[in-house]
Amino acid sequence: MTNTKIIVAGPRGKMGREAVKMIHNTEHFTLVGCVDHKNGGLRVKDIEGLPDTDAPIYQDIEQCFKRIEADVLVDLTTPEFGYKHTKLALEHGIRPVVGTTGFTKEQLLELEQLSEEKELGVVIAPNFALGAVLMMQFSKWAAKYFPDVEIIERHHDQKLDAPSGTAVKTAELIQEVREAKKQGHEEEKETLAGARGADVDGMHIHSVRLPGLVAHQEVMFGSSGETLTIKHDSINRESFMTGVKLSVEKVMELNAFIYGLENLLE
Ligand SMILES: NC(=O)C1=CN([C@@H]2O[C@H](COP(=O)(O)OP(=O)(O)OC[C@H]3O[C@@H](n4cnc5c(N)ncnc54)[C@H](OP(=O)(O)O)[C@@H]3O)[C@@H](O)[C@H]2O)C=CC1
Numbered sequence: 249m250t251n252t253k254i255i256v257a258g259p260r261g262k263m264g265r266e267a268v269k270m271i272h273n274t275e276h277f278t279l280v281g282c283v284d285h286k287n288g289g290l291r292v293k294d295i296e297g298l299p300d301t302d303a304p305i306y307q308d309i310e311q312c313f314k315r316i317e318a319d320v321l322v323d324l325t326t327p328e329f330g331y332k333h334t335k336l337a338l339e340h341g342i343r344p345v346v347g348t349t350g351f352t353k354e355q356l357l358e359l360e361q362l363s364e365e366k367e368l369g370v371v372i373a374p375n376f377a378l379g380a381v382l383m384m385q386f387s388k389w390a391a392k393y394f395p396d397v398e399i400i401e402r403h404h405d406q407k408l409d410a411p412s413g414t415a416v417k418t419a420e421l422i423q424e425v426r427e428a429k430k431q432g433h434e435e436e437k438e439t440l441a442g443a444r445g446a447d448v449d450g451m452h453i454h455s456v457r458l459p460g461l462v463a464h465q466e467v468m469f470g471s472s473g474e475t476l477t478i479k480h481d482s483i484n485r486e487s488f489m490t491g492v493k494l495s496v497e498k499v500m501e502l503n504a505f506i507y508g509l510e511n512l513l514e
């Protein structure tokens with residue numbers, strides 16, 4: 249396999265750390281640099297817990313792109329910066345692999361257009377865990393027969409976006425097969441605002457945030473006399489690395505915009 253030169257944005261984060269380690273341990277990947285808004289000028293090895301590599305850290309992403317030759321940007325930062333970084337990567341001819349969640353529909357559309365204009369592959373995956381991708385696909389299948397559905401996502405309390413990217417993507421996949429339908433009683437009223445969660449075409453998304461959690465989602469379906477629950481748990485962040493690795497490999501063969509890891513699986 250040809251060697252892929254990778255920049256990671258957000259190397260100190262919970263996901264960024266795992267990604268840096270995975271890249272360091274993958275023979276056909278080379279970590280050529282990192283972007284960390286608080287640690288410009290250091291080397292990766294200077295940050296506690298990161299691999300012993302001399303890859304430089306830049307505070308400013310544009311400086312990083314100007315000085316370092318790279319094939320792929322792996323972004324694991326925040327919704328605000330993830331979007332800016334992805335745009336800048338495309339403008340510099342670098343293929344983005346984005347795990348950062350919380351982008352708006354308009355931002356996704358804009359990035360898709362830029363990817364087409366530049367003829368460069370982009371992978372934006374709301375969830376890199378293979379089990380989570382299957383959970384979403386099974387939910388889409390089930391929604392064909394069970395249109396009454398509630399999505400309950402549970403995450404650690406440091407998460408910035410709600411609902412999670414996975415919940416949003418699950419609802420979008422279900423929308424492809426489910427007619428809009430108001431669920432619950434016709435005259436249902438919330439006596440406390442938000443009690444029924446977010447409403448997507450009548451299905452509801454509930455976001456739980458607690459210390460101790462990692463990333464979990466249940467999709468519950470109900471019908472006459474039965475319920476069906478499809479559940480996925482990420483119990484650590486290594487669970488996401490198979491998908492990050494696959495995305496980096498695939499993005500090098502692509503000139504298209506991919507939203508969702510399911511589009512890269514056979
Ligand atoms: N697609 C997937 O499978 C997964 C996606 N995610 C998503 O990935 C993102 C990161 O998650 P997680 O690692 O848990 O979050 P963390 O808060 O642990 O990590 C984010 C890191 O990005 C850094 N950062 C913030 N702004 C910048 C910037 N401008 N330049 C460089 N670095 C910056 C933060 O630094 P500081 O805190 O010092 O500001 C922090 O170290 C989130 O959007 C999350 O939803 C998470 C898990 C799986």
Ligand SMILES: O=C(O)C1=N[C@H](C(=O)O)C[C@H](O)C1
Pocket residue numbers: 349374375376403404407411412413414415462463464
């Ligand atoms: O912030 C997280 O932790 C996660 N974010 C992603 C999301 O918003 O769905 C993926 C996973 O759930 C973990």
